[in-house]
Amino acid sequence: MSILGHRVLRKEDPRFLRGEGRYVENLPLEGALAVTFVRSPFAHARIAGIDASAAVALPNVQVLTGADVDVGPFGPPHLPGLEQGMGRPLVVVDRARFVGEIVAIVVSEGRAAGADAAELVVVDYEPLPAAVRPADAAKDEVLLFPEVGTNVAARSGSPEHDAGLFDGCDVVVSDTLVSQRMAPCPLEPRSAAAELGADGRITAWLSTQTPHQDRLGIAETLGLEPSQLRVIAPDVGGGFGAKQLNVEDVLLVWLARRLGRPVRWTETRSESMLALPHGRAAHLEFTVGGTRDGKVLAYRLGILQDGGAYPLLGSFLPNLTALLSSGVYAIPRIEVEGRSVVTNTTPISAFRGAGRPEACQAIERALDLFAAEIGMDPVEVRRRNFIPKDAFPYTTASGATYDSGDYEGALDLALHAAGYEELRAAQRRRREEGGAKQLGIGIASYIEITNVIAESEFGEVEITPEGGAIVRTGSFSHGQGHETTFAMIAAERLGLPIEQVTVLKGDTDDIARGTGTYGSKSMQLGGMAASLAADEVVERAKKLVADYFEASPADIALDRAVGRFRVVDAPEPSLSWPELAARAAADERLAELKAEHDFQGAPTFPFGAHIAVVEVDTETGQVELLRLVAVDDAGTLINPLLAQGQQHGGVATGVAQALYEHFVYDDDGTPLTSTFVGYGFPSSADLPLWEAIAMETPTPLNALGAKGIGESGTMGATPAVLSAVLDALAPAGVRHLDMPVSGENVWRAIQEAKA
Amino acid sequence: MTRIAVTVNGSRQEADVEPRQLLVYLLREQLGLKGTNVGCDTSSCGACTVLLDGESVKSCTVLAVQADGCEVTTVEGLADGAEFHTVQQAFHEQHALQCGYCTPGFMMATVSLLKEHPDPSEEEIRHGLEGNLCRCTGYHNIVRAVQAAARAGA
Numbered sequence: 001m002s003i004l005g006h007r008v009l010r011k012e013d014p015r016f017l018r019g020e021g022r023y024v025e026n027l028p029l030e031g032a033l034a035v036t037f038v039r040s041p042f043a044h045a046r047i048a049g050i051d052a053s054a055a056v057a058l059p060n061v062q063v064l065t066g067a068d069v070d071v072g073p074f075g076p077p078h079l080p081g082l083e084q085g086m087g088r089p090l091v092v093v094d095r096a097r098f099v100g101e102i103v104a105i106v107v108s109e110g111r112a113a114g115a116d117a118a119e120l121v122v123v124d125y126e127p128l129p130a131a132v133r134p135a136d137a138a139k140d141e142v143l144l145f146p147e148v149g150t151n152v153a154a155r156s157g158s159p160e161h162d163a164g165l166f167d168g169c170d171v172v173v174s175d176t177l178v179s180q181r182m183a184p185c186p187l188e189p190r191s192a193a194a195e196l197g198a199d200g201r202i203t204a205w206l207s208t209q210t211p212h213q214d215r216l217g218i219a220e221t222l223g224l225e226p227s228q229l230r231v232i233a234p235d236v237g238g239g240f241g242a243k244q245l246n247v248e249d250v251l252l253v254w255l256a257r258r259l260g261r262p263v264r265w266t267e268t269r270s271e272s273m274l275a276l277p278h279g280r281a282a283h284l285e286f287t288v289g290g291t292r293d294g295k296v297l298a299y300r301l302g303i304l305q306d307g308g309a310y311p312l313l314g315s316f317l318p319n320l321t322a323l324l325s326s327g328v329y330a331i332p333r334i335e336v337e338g339r340s341v342v343t344n345t346t347p348i349s350a351f352r353g354a355g356r357p358e359a360c361q362a363i364e365r366a367l368d369l370f371a372a373e374i375g376m377d378p379v380e381v382r383r384r385n386f387i388p389k390d391a392f393p394y395t396t397a398s399g400a401t402y403d404s405g406d407y408e409g410a411l412d413l414a415l416h417a418a419g420y421e422e423l424r425a426a427q428r429r430r431r432e433e434g435g436a437k438q439l440g441i442g443i444a445s446y447i448e449i450t451n452v453i454a455e456s457e458f459g460e461v462e463i464t465p466e467g468g469a470i471v472r473t474g475s476f477s478h479g480q481g482h483e484t485t486f487a488m489i490a491a492e493r494l495g496l497p498i499e500q501v502t503v504l505k506g507d508t509d510d511i512a513r514g515t516g517t518y519g520s521k522s523m524q525l526g527g528m529a530a531s532l533a534a535d536e537v538v539e540r541a542k543k544l545v546a547d548y549f550e551a552s553p554a555d556i557a558l559d560r561a562v563g564r565f566r567v568v569d570a571p572e573p574s575l576s577w578p579e580l581a582a583r584a585a586a587d588e589r590l591a592e593l594k595a596e597h598d599f600q601g602a603p604t605f606p607f608g609a610h611i612a613v614v615e616v617d618t619e620t621g622q623v624e625l626l627r628l629v630a631v632d633d634a635g636t637l638i639n640p641l642l643a644q645g646q647q648h649g650g651v652a653t654g655v656a657q658a659l660y661e662h663f664v665y666d667d668d669g670t671p672l673t674s675t676f677v678g679y680g681f682p683s684s685a686d687l688p689l690w691e692a693i694a695m696e697t698p699t700p701l702n703a704l705g706a707k708g709i710g711e712s713g714t715m716g717a718t719p720a721v722l723s724a725v726l727d728a729l730a731p732a733g734v735r736h737l738d739m740p741v742s743g744e745n746v747w748r749a750i751q752e753a754k755a
Numbered sequence: 756m757t758r759i760a761v762t763v764n765g766s767r768q769e770a771d772v773e774p775r776q777l778l779v780y781l782l783r784e785q786l787g788l789k790g791t792n793v794g795c796d797t798s799s800c801g802a803c804t805v806l807l808d809g810e811s812v813k814s815c816t817v818l819a820v821q822a823d824g825c826e827v828t829t830v831e832g833l834a835d836g837a838e839f840h841t842v843q844q845a846f847h848e849q850h851a852l853q854c855g856y857c858t859p860g861f862m863m864a865t866v867s868l869l870k871e872h873p874d875p876s877e878e879e880i881r882h883g884l885e886g887n888l889c890r891c892t893g894y895h896n897i898v899r900a901v902q903a904a905a906r907a908g909a
Contacts, residue, residue: 009847009848009850010847010850010852012855013846013847013852013855014847015855016852016855016858017830017834017839017843017846017847017852017855017858017862018790018830018831018833018834018843019788019789019790019791019829019830019831019833019859020790021790021792021855021856023792023856025789025793026789112773112775185890186854186856186890187792187794187800187802187854187856187857187888187889187890187891188792188794188854188856189793189794235854235855236854237792237854237855237856237857238853238854238856238890238891240890268796269794269795269796269797269800270796270797478854479853479854479855479891480853481853641850642850644850645850645853645891645892645896648892648893648894648895648896649853649890649891649892649893650893651893652892652893652894653890653893675795675796675797675799676795676797676799676800676888677797677799681799681888681890683881683884683885683886683887683888683894684880684881684884684885684887684889684894684897684898685881685882685884685885686885687893687894689877689895689898690893690895692895713893
């Protein structure tokens, strides 16, 4: 029986359970100097001067400033359409563009001495007017990059409007939605260390999702050959999209070369909240039109993306929002215009979902408004517009080709699990009773895209002298559990027990190539690469066995159930993997039992339906999430236990956006939520048990049938909860709410509706 | 510098510490016990939770000198050799960890919670652990693990 599809417990757990996680901060690095960054407290300021004399008067303290850094800038990333004139100096030279930008570097013996010295660095700031809100930045009155002449960092879609877009529509409704700025908050703050070796090569240990890409990025920024660098990502305590190469990583490598001493840095949480890129921050305007019998005919979406001070991946994300703007619906006419602008705030990059939740939030809100306008149940409106399950592959008006799906099936499963009719009956009773606490029910059907830009991933499988296997993957796990799932895949292909398979990752000297983990593409690319490399090893093993048995390789078969090679139709002779490995090792032919594979795949489109049930106190605005039913379809599941863990985490993040989290700046660009005290990171007391349900519609695009599951929870949960709160308040006349929808925002909307 | 004596995971340790030294850095940097993680600087996340004389504390909020003469248990002291503690076993079996960074703190807080409430309700678990933050699991499987550990008589 295949191990695939079983709830296998994780192989990597024991070291974490014993407190033996190999996080960067835990690595011993003898004689390492501590690096502390002095960061700008102003959102926009000219640096008139820096006086470090008091700091360097302390024993063994050095201070470096932008004038000392002869390399850079960092970025923007080479993505189509990004303004390339907005690169970030590694250390500010004359102008700080956000609170948290690096102004000076303190190098010291020990962390405490560094903190003391950083306090003594006197920076003469001349504050400049700040462009904080993206709508203000778009006016180009305050420019972050005067030499570029505009704050617009990227455009997507078309600014041309089709005057006839909504022709034939009985009903046209519009609204706005801010998918508010969030801080990714991986529990492990970033940490980096670097050491110059005697051979002139640098080893960098980074808390990153993308070690191989980081090696290339560091080399490019510092003008080195990639071969001069070894990047190691050991255990990484969460990333959520944000832990990709950043200026601090580059600076650590630069410092190790310049000083000739090992250096290390670990950010504080308060530093991380400013310096680690943020996510979302998309301002959306939508208009939907259709017929009174519930058919949507046209949809227009405008996206104003807050890119933060320097364009990173976030400024590119409106392209993904545009691509998925149609949601799970067959909408004949779609028009999208996107703009990304720089603002004097922390740069925006990827955060769990990254551009796709924004699309889902807009289209689901649009469908709800349209349903309300024509007086139809939101479930029925969705049914009338779903792309039918026999229509795949299906190309939307926004240009995405969906691989496979059953959107109505997912919604039916969610409705059944939630007990939709009973919930509506309970809601009616509450409304009739007229108490302060009202029920709301919210529905969201979603589409997701994983492996967005059709990437390739590396996998290698090697048989050990003991007859076990080593899998090397260019993918990376910062909590996802690759050491288990990739081992399951190789074990299944090789007919080995999972205990005999070891998965290696994260070291650019050990793993030939790799892209790392983001965009929920690990399984469909890295899993496939491991699977195909294992298949190649089996083919090579058959040739070896054929030599030993004096048979043709075509007549050799692997009995996967027991892991033995035999001549077809004969029980003996046979060789197990350990027997074959021992014999091959003795003959110096073990190297033949090693193969690599690069698997390139097309994007896949996971989907699902989420239903939220909330209780809203109409007197105080307090919202309690009672239930969240999540049906998520990511194709064939390799390990349903781990997939469900991804559902849970994704849903929690989606709910956190709807109800709790918002990274807030005041009008001067001063952050108001830059610690875990001020930021609304939910605890266990703020969330319910999740009702996570798996559905498996395989993709035809890879042999595993697998799509991605890592980010799906963030697609459906946010609009479902927003919809539920609005549903509870519909009798009170509330038609619009800003997220997070709890407490003050809800109370104010109720008061406004009364007025 | 002040000389203190602390019994850590059953073994008596003496150390010279600065008055401003936090317990977590005594454990991590002077005693080499890296299992206790630091996740914030506002005493919010609970990643650094250890037991001080049997009760859970956030070791970033205790000065090392305050632990003088006390018993400290860290995640390294949880297992009995190769044998997992009931709470460790439950976290493993319920898939209550992903990146693993918050896990030592959650397990230590759980040991303390179950000592106070051997058979906690879901509500008691959620409020008992609200001083610990996790970004990966959405807490569902952590709650399940605490329930499983309670059933197993942790």
